[in-house]
Structure formats: structure tokens, C-alpha cells
Amino acid sequence: MRGIQWRGFGELDYKALDQRQPELATYGFNPGSTGNFYTGDFDLFLRSRLSEKLNVLGDLTFEETNGQNFTVDLRQTFLEYRANDHFKLLFGRYQTAVGYYNQVFRSASWLQTTADRPLIMEYASNGGLLPTQAVGVSLAGSLPSGGLDLHYVAEYGSSNTVRPDIDGSGLLNYEDDGNHVLLGLFVRPSRLSGLQAGGSWFHDKISDNSAGTIGSRYGQTLVNAYLVYNGHGFELLNEGFLLRHAELHGPELFNMPAFYVQASRRFGHFRPFVRYQYVNANPESVFNDVLLRYGPSLGARYDFNTFVACKAQLDRTVRKNEPDLNGLHLQVAFTF
Amino acid sequence: MLKASHLALIVLLAGACFSPLLAAQDSDIAVVVNARNPATNVSMADLRKLFAGQKPSWPNSVPVKIIVRTPGCRERFTLLKLLGFSETDYKLYWTALVVRGEADSEPVAVFSAGMQKEAIAAFPGAVTLIDSREIKPGMKILKVDGHFPNDPGYPVR
Numbered sequence: 086m087r088g089i090q091w092r093g094f095g096e097l098d099y100k101a102l103d104q105r106q107p108e109l110a111t112y113g114f115n116p117g118s119t120g121n122f123y124t125g126d127f128d129l130f131l132r133s134r135l136s137e138k139l140n141v142l143g144d145l146t147f148e149e150t151n152g153q154n155f156t157v158d159l160r161q162t163f164l165e166y167r168a169n170d171h172f173k174l175l176f177g178r179y180q181t182a183v184g185y186y187n188q189v190f191r192s193a194s195w196l197q198t199t200a201d202r203p204l205i206m207e208y209a210s211n212g213g214l215l216p217t218q219a220v221g222v223s224l225a226g227s228l229p230s231g232g233l234d235l236h237y238v239a240e241y242g243s244s245n246t247v248r249p250d251i252d253g254s255g256l257l258n259y260e261d262d263g264n265h266v267l268l269g270l271f272v273r274p275s276r277l278s279g280l281q282a283g284g285s286w287f288h289d290k291i292s293d294n295s296a297g298t299i300g301s302r303y304g305q306t307l308v309n310a311y312l313v314y315n316g317h318g319f320e321l322l323n324e325g326f327l328l329r330h331a332e333l334h335g336p337e338l339f340n341m342p343a344f345y346v347q348a349s350r351r352f353g354h355f356r357p358f359v360r361y362q363y364v365n366a367n368p369e370s371v372f373n374d375v376l377l378r379y380g381p382s383l384g385a386r387y388d389f390n391t392f393v394a395c396k397a398q399l400d401r402t403v404r405k406n407e408p409d410l411n412g413l414h415l416q417v418a419f420t421f
Numbered sequence: 422m423l424k425a426s427h428l429a430l431i432v433l434l435a436g437a438c439f440s441p442l443l444a445a446q447d448s449d450i451a452v453v454v455n456a457r458n459p460a461t462n463v464s465m466a467d468l469r470k471l472f473a474g475q476k477p478s479w480p481n482s483v484p485v486k487i488i489v490r491t492p493g494c495r496e497r498f499t500l501l502k503l504l505g506f507s508e509t510d511y512k513l514y515w516t517a518l519v520v521r522g523e524a525d526s527e528p529v530a531v532f533s534a535g536m537q538k539e540a541i542a543a544f545p546g547a548v549t550l551i552d553s554r555e556i557k558p559g560m561k562i563l564k565v566d567g568h569f570p571n572d573p574g575y576p577v578r
Binding site: 130169188193196234276351 | 466467470475477478482484504505506507510513514516517519520521522526
């Protein structure tokens, strides 16, 4: 089948925060504003089947920045060779399997129950902590395992994480990542339809340039484990991370835990949700703008039909050495 | 004033009109595949995975092609029940699979049993759910957990 399949996603957002200190000024949200409208991401997914076993996929995102300007981000573009259920090869720019959320929800807000991604799974370009994208090669497939339905994923590639500080400093951190290796496994037991459990191990090398000078080099190891259930109207997401930064030519070692849990239940068109997230970054680490942050989010999604949804979300974030942050996030998300 | 005989006639006519619908509600839903598909039996767990797009190919390596009925049909209800989804969840689920590159496209949705029959014949890897009363000669029916439709213990309704 030749030709290109298109799928578009868009969103309109209103966000209000109870403080004027700039905080996570992304997606067109004005730092220092008590509340403003913005358009978030506009995504175009393109997919084309080149042959029986060869596909190409692209994810082109137009992202609002300050001053209602827009940048273009090619979040994914890869060739996919699918030999059989046991062997699928991706070559190009892909979303890393560093976490379940990153693999499943991609960049379209319409796909998510909540109005935003958990901070630990936020795109690095929006202040997230993990290398969410890379250029390289990815292998995936299923392994003979009977009713356990075991799957593997292996990646080797290059990410180049540049993340803005989320404490309002306006600085950008260039992590100068080395090539990464990722190994992951997950199961979908046949007897427990809708359940998926898995984990991954990621390793690369990064630099701590957060002080504005070329800093130390660290080995970065990211360990992830998750347990999710999606079926019969329920969505339960539980995901934990250990971020380990070990100085290559020095004694510094930082072990930084993070997790989020999210639960929702569909009642007709209405899906109320609750989420709790926690990130504890070391003040001496490259994530010295994040520090300790935790708190709940409450809200609901309402699906007008199978193309348009609106969401309302209340966030409370407790921050170390900073006042608590309360937010309201309203969103209309759609697909076409 | 209606006579008793007229009332009896109305009841009979009403019964004749609605009995196929009522009977259809009681009939089993068959799993139908292309006649050249070597499979003969599928477990309920594998049936869920087939219609959830989690089994991309048949044991003979032919890609699975899922054919479904449009919303509002009985087979559609059975499909959603099988997967544990609402219509919106189903749309979300398949859209996510496509944008992740795990599926070529959403399942083809057809309006009638006749179109299901044509699609099953046209695609070697096709599989669909069809009301057992709509089964036509030449359709290959899979056993589910060792049972044919309308056997005692057949699990897909």
C-alpha cells in the first residue's frame, strides 16, 4: 500500500500559577504570568508503507515558544523493518524506551489522560530530566514465553540533551551525551488482559555544564520499572526511576529517585484522574534546578466525541527551599 | 374495539418482526478467517491479543488484518467487551498504536456482513467477528478454546 497516512493533533491551553516567579516557561506559557492562553504542540504524524516489511514514520511538531513564536521539532523520523513478531528494527530518530510513558504517549496531548506529562517524563527540551529522544538503532520484538508474552527492546544511539532550567534562571544545560545503550524487557500476561509490567536499563555519559563552564563528566545510569493496567475503563500507571550519576574521574556519586502514580476511571464520556509525582534531585548534580519536588494533580477529562477532549487539572507542587506552587491547567485537545 | 383475534394477529406479527433481533441477541459471535489461513483454534487470551493488535502476524508469518464492524453493531459490542474498552478508549488505543509505529493503521471498519465476507476473502491474514447467523458457505470459522459457535461453553457472545 503506497501513499502517506496523516494524523494530526492539536491543543489549546490555559494555565494559571499562583506565583509570579518564572517557572517552567514552556509551550508558550509566559514566565511570570498569573495565567495565559497558549496553543501548546501542533503535531503531524506521517506514516508510509514502503514495502511489505518496510515503513517510514515521521513526527513533526510545531511548538509555541515565548512571544507566540513557533519552532519546528522533528521528534521522530525513522525507517522500520519488521521481519516478524520477534524482530523489528528501527533506524533513525526515535523516542527512547527510558520509560513506559515516553514510549506510549508520544507528543500528542489528546492521547494522554492528563493535561501534561509527569515531570520525570517531560521532554528534555521542556525541562524533563531524561533523554527522551535519540538518533540510532532500536531492536524490538517478542520472545517465546507462552502465556507470559515477553518482549524485549535494545537501543544504541546518540542523544544530545539540552534542557532549560525549570527554576526560572533562564539557563540551558548542554549535557553533551555520549552514545547510549538501553536494554528493556516487558510482559503482557495473557491471563491478565490489560496488564503490562517491565523495566529498562539505560547508560550513557554526560557533562555537568550547568555552571556555564565545561564541567565534570559523569556516567549516567537510568533504571526504570513500571506496572500498568489499562482495561475495563481503568487506567493505572505506576512508574519508578533511579537516576545514578557517577563522576568518571572523581568521587562524586548521586543517586536520585523519582516516581509517579496515576489512576483514572472512565464514566461514560467523563474520566476523572489523580496523579502523584515525586522527584528528588541532588543539589550538587546537573539537576540542581529541580531539587526535591512532589505533589498531587487532580482533574478530569471529558471526551466530546472520539476526536475532541477537554481536560481540567489542578496541580500542587511542593518544592525544597521554594514556596509551594499551585496551578490550574485547562486544555482542549483534538485529533484529526 | 379490537377483537381478540385481531390482538392475537398483532402479537404474532410483532413476534415475527422482532424474533430475528431477539434471536440474534442470543446467537454466538464467530471468529472468521481467510480460507487459506492454517489456524483452526484460538484461545480467548490470544483472541484478545489479535484484536488488540498485539499479534502482528499469524504463525505462518502472514500479517494479521483486522476487520471490524462499524459502531452500533452487535459484533462491535462484542469486540469492545472482549477488549474491555469504550468506543473512545478503542479510538485512543489504536491511534496510539499507529503513531508509535506498532500498527500500520486502525482496523478496517465495514458496514455489513457482506462486506466482512468480501474483506475476509480479499486479505490472506484477515480476521473478523461475525454473528453466527450471518455465516455463509465458504467462511472459515475458528474454534475458540476448543469450541465452535453455538457449542455449549463457547465463550464469545
